[in-house]
Amino acid sequence: xxxxxDEDKCTLCGNCVDICTEDVFFGSKKKQLxxxxxxxxxxxxNACVEECPAEGAVRLRLPLPMMLMYKPAPTA
Amino acid sequence: xxxxxDDSKCTGCGVCAEHCPQDVFFGSEIKKTxxxxxxxxxxxxxxxxxxCPVPEAxxxxxxxxxxxxxx
Amino acid sequence: xxxxxxAGEQMEADVLVIGGGPAGLMAAIHAAESGAKVTLxxxxxxxxxxxxxxxxxxxxxxxxxxxxxxMEPVVKEVAKSQAGWTRPQSFxxxxxxxxxxxVKMWDDWGIxxxxxxxxxxxGHTFPGKPFTTLxxxxxxxxxxxTKEAKKRGVKIVNRVTAFDLITDHGISGAIGVxxxxxxxxxxxxxxxxxxxxxxxxxxxxxxxxxxxxxxDSPHTTGDGRAMAYRAGADLLNMEIPMxxxxxxxxAKCGKATWVGVLRDPRDKPVGPFVTKPDRIYGDPISDSxxxxxxxxxxxGKGPVYMDCRxxxxxxxxxxxxxxxxxxxxxxxxxxxxxxxxxxxxxIEFMTYExxxxxxxxxxxxxxxxxxxxxAAGDEYFGGISAAATFGWIAGGKAAGFAFGRDAPSxxxxxxxxxxxxxxxxxxxxxxxxxxxxxxxxxLNQVMSDYIGxxxxxxxxxxxxxxxxxxxxxxxxxxxxxxxxxxxxxLEVLNLLDVAEVIFAAIKExxxxxxxxxxxxxPYKNPAFDEKVLVCRKGPEGPLTEWKAIND
Numbered sequence: 001x002x003x004x005x006d007e008d009k010c011t012l013c014g015n016c017v018d019i020c021t022e023d024v025f026f027g028s029k030k031k032q033l034x035x036x037x038x039x040x041x042x043x044x045x046n047a048c049v050e051e052c053p054a055e056g057a058v059r060l061r062l063p064l065p066m067m068l069m070y071k072p073a074p075t076a
Numbered sequence: 077x078x079x080x081x082d083d084s085k086c087t088g089c090g091v092c093a094e095h096c097p098q099d100v101f102f103g104s105e106i107k108k109t110x111x112x113x114x115x116x117x118x119x120x121x122x123x124x125x126x127x128c129p130v131p132e133a134x135x136x137x138x139x140x141x142x143x144x145x146x147x
Numbered sequence: 148x149x150x151x152x153x154a155g156e157q158m159e160a161d162v163l164v165i166g167g168g169p170a171g172l173m174a175a176i177h178a179a180e181s182g183a184k185v186t187l188x189x190x191x192x193x194x195x196x197x198x199x200x201x202x203x204x205x206x207x208x209x210x211x212x213x214x215x216x217x218m219e220p221v222v223k224e225v226a227k228s229q230a231g232w233t234r235p236q237s238f239x240x241x242x243x244x245x246x247x248x249x250v251k252m253w254d255d256w257g258i259x260x261x262x263x264x265x266x267x268x269x270g271h272t273f274p275g276k277p278f279t280t281l282x283x284x285x286x287x288x289x290x291x292x293t294k295e296a297k298k299r300g301v302k303i304v305n306r307v308t309a310f311d312l313i314t315d316h317g318i319s320g321a322i323g324v325x326x327x328x329x330x331x332x333x334x335x336x337x338x339x340x341x342x343x344x345x346x347x348x349x350x351x352x353x354x355x356x357x358x359x360x361x362x363d364s365p366h367t368t369g370d371g372r373a374m375a376y377r378a379g380a381d382l383l384n385m386e387i388p389m390x391x392x393x394x395x396x397x398a399k400c401g402k403a404t405w406v407g408v409l410r411d412p413r414d415k416p417v418g419p420f421v422t423k424p425d426r427i428y429g430d431p432i433s434d435s436x437x438x439x440x441x442x443x444x445x446x447g448k449g450p451v452y453m454d455c456r457x458x459x460x461x462x463x464x465x466x467x468x469x470x471x472x473x474x475x476x477x478x479x480x481x482x483x484x485x486x487x488x489x490x491x492x493x494i495e496f497m498t499y500e501x502x503x504x505x506x507x508x509x510x511x512x513x514x515x516x517x518x519x520x521x522a523a524g525d526e527y528f529g530g531i532s533a534a535a536t537f538g539w540i541a542g543g544k545a546a547g548f549a550f551g552r553d554a555p556s557x558x559x560x561x562x563x564x565x566x567x568x569x570x571x572x573x574x575x576x577x578x579x580x581x582x583x584x585x586x587x588x589x590l591n592q593v594m595s596d597y598i599g600x601x602x603x604x605x606x607x608x609x610x611x612x613x614x615x616x617x618x619x620x621x622x623x624x625x626x627x628x629x630x631x632x633x634x635x636x637l638e639v640l641n642l643l644d645v646a647e648v649i650f651a652a653i654k655e656x657x658x659x660x661x662x663x664x665x666x667x668x669p670y671k672n673p674a675f676d677e678k679v680l681v682c683r684k685g686p687e688g689p690l691t692e693w694k695a696i697n698d
Contacts (some may be wrong), residue, residue, distance in 0.1 A: 064581050064589040064620060069613055074225045095198050098189040098359070098366055099306070099326060102631040114631065116445055117359050119366075120397075120477030123195035126286075138481045141354045142397045145495035147412075147452065 167193030170524025171342030174542030202474030270403030319555035384505030452493035511543025
C-alpha cells in the first residue's frame, strides 16, 4: 500500500515526512530515506507527491480494495 | 492479541511453533523463546496451550472485538 | 534486498494424500494398510491442523446396537440433514453403512466414541426423529490419527502447501511449496487424494477488517477445489451457499454442543421444540430456521440468546466436557476471563458469513471425474464423519488404482514445477505491490456485495468483471515478504479461482430453490429438478453443465 519511495531518486530532503497529515512516515530520520511506517493510514491526499522536489521519487499505489467498479468499454 | 509467552517459564522446546496450524510463530528457533510473528492470524484453537509441556508458559488473550455478547 | 532463489526437490510415492485432517489421515492409513507407499503433505502440522485441530464432538453414524437392524430411517434422516441434503441417497447409504466400522476403529485407537461406556446420541435432532449424531470426545483425534498413520509407515511432510496437480499422462502427483523455506517440492505419485478441507475466507468474517475470526479454520482456503479445477476435474453445487451459526463475535462452529433454549430478549423461546435445556436435543430450531438470528436483528425483535439457565448439574458438566472436546477452548477460556457462567448468563448467537456448500464432485468411492484423482472430507461439505468415512474409502481405492499403473515418467511435472517456481520467485522478489491481505479483502468485498445474500444477473455480471480484474492483478503483482506470506498469496490465488467458479455457477442457476436465492428468478424451475450443476475449466473460464443427480 502507498506511498512507495524510489531509493535512486529520493534526495532525502524530508519534505514528505514534514508534510504528511497522517504522519505515515513516523520515525523517519533527517537525511535518511523516509520510512513508510503506517502505509495503511494513507488517505491518498497526494501531498507527499506534490511537495517532493524529485519527480517520481515518491508515488502512491491505490490498494486493490479501493479500485473503482467500472463497466468495460464495448469491444469493437 | 494472542498468544502471550512467559519468558521465565518457557523452556524453548518449540512444540507451540511446531503445532500451530496458522504458523503464528513463523521464524521461531528451537531453544529460544518463540517469536510471535503473526498474532493477528491466531484462530484461538488452543493447540499451543494444550500441547505446551509447562503450565502457564503460554496463554491466549481474547481480543476485545471477539468478546461474547451476554446478559 | 537479496534475490530469492527457489530450491527444487523431488519425492515419490504410490499414493499422495494432500491435507492431513481426519479425511487425509484416514485415507493415508487405509492406503498404507493396503500396501501402498504413502506420502501425506500438510500445510501445517497434522497433529493440530484444520478445522478439527483441537476437537469435534458430533459424528454422524449408524450404530446397529443403538438404532436396531434397520439402517434406512437413519439414512433418510441424514439425507435430509445439513450434511446430506445435497447428496444422492446412495452416497449417504454407503456413508452410514461404513460409519460403524470407522467408529469402532477410532474407539480402538483411543478416541473415546462412547459416553460413560455407552453409545450416546444427542444434538442436531428434532423430537420424534431418528438420532444421527453420535457424541464423542475428539480433543485428541488429530494426535492419535497422526500416530496411527506413522505406525503404518505413512511419510508425513508438514508445512508444505500443494498448489498444482501434475497432469502429464493422467494424474501423476502434485507440486508443493514449503511454508518455511524457499523450496518447491515435486511429489510424483500414481494416485492423489485431495483432503484440504473447506473454503474459508471467501466472504468477510464477522469482525470488520479482521481476516482470522472464523467459525472454521482460516487456513482452509479451497486449495483442493482450486487445484482440482485447474487440473480439469468437475466441481459440483458451488452456487449453493452455506452458513454456520454460533456465539456472537467469537466465531466457532459447534452450536449443537450448547445445551440451552434459544430465546428472545424477553425470554420467550424462539422455536417450538424445547422449553428447557435438554442435552438430547439442544435447541434444533436453528437447524431448520437458518435465518433466525439475522431475522430477529433486522426486525428489531432480537437479539436471540442461547439460554442455558435452568440446566441440570449433570447436563452442565456434560456440556462443559463436550465443549472442550468440540475444540471450543478459546470460548471456555473467555468464560473464565470474563466471569461468564452459562447457568446464569444467556449468550447471544449469530449467523456467520457464507461459504460454498459445494466442492469437488466425488462419489461414494471417493472418485472424482478424473482417473487417479480422489477426494474426501470437506472438499465437498460433509462434516467430520463423512471426512473420516470417505477418507478411509478414498484411500483404499487410491491404493488399488496405484497398484494397477506404472510410476509416472521421470519428467512428469517438470513444466508445471518450473512455472510454479517462476510464479513464486516473482512474488518473493517483487519490491512493491499488493500484499495477500489486500487481495483477500478486495475479494471479500466483491463476494459479499455481488454474490452475497442478494444475487441477480446484473450483479453477477458486474461482480465477475471486477473479480477478473483483481485476479489478473493478483497473478501479476502479488508480493510475499517471506515464506509465510507466500503461502497466503497462493491461498488467495486459490480463493480467486474458487470465486470465479461460484460466480459462473450462480449465473447459470436462474431459479430459487431451498437455500439458494436469486432475487431476479424467485421461483423453482422444474427443469432443474433431480439435476445438479457441474462446473469445470474451459479455455476461457468456467464451463457449466447440468447433470442427472446420480451420474
